[in-house]
Amino acid sequence: MVTDERCEKALRYLASTDEQAAELKADVDRSEFKAKAMKAAAFLHLEGTVADREAGSTQMPEVAAAYEEHFKAIRAYGAVANRRAVEVLIVEVWRSVGANRRVGNV
Numbered sequence: 001m002v003t004d005e006r007c008e009k010a011l012r013y014l015a016s017t018d019e020q021a022a023e024l025k026a027d028v029d030r031s032e033f034k035a036k037a038m039k040a041a042a043f044l045h046l047e048g049t050v051a052d053r054e055a056g057s058t059q060m061p062e063v064a065a066a067y068e069e070h071f072k073a074i075r076a077y078g079a080v081a082n083r084r085a086v087e088v089l090i091v092e093v094w095r096s097v098g099a100n101r102r103v104g105n106v
Contacts, residue, residue, distance in 0.1 A: 007094035010087035017080060024077035031073040035066035 042057035057063060 001097060002090055002094040004094070007091055010090040010094075013087050014084060014091075017084060021077070021080050021084060024073070024080055027073040028070070028077050031066070031070035035063065035070045038066045039063045 038060075039057045042060045042063050043053050046053040046056045048056070
């Protein structure tokens with residue numbers, strides 16, 4: 001059962017991570033934009049068929065590093081987003097148990 005104290009802890013965590021979650025989501029979007037822009041720039045500077053240029057632009061170290069940064073941003077955001085989702089579930093369980101108590105089901 002979820003206690004009042006655990007629900008309060010969940011609410012505090014959610015309130016304290018609003019901005020952090022938003023910043024991490026912005027980092028994901030920003031790093032994706034950067035990686036795609038770097039890949040496009042590399043594509044334009046390469047020669048050959050479209051397939052060759054596409055493959056070559058993906059293999060450039062700068063582009064690979066930009067995508068690695070993007071994947072790290074996804075991981076950081078995912079960790080916070082997943083924890084926030086768990087805390088939301090805890091609050092929902094607490095609410096459900098409280099509602100059941102009020103109608104005499106528990």
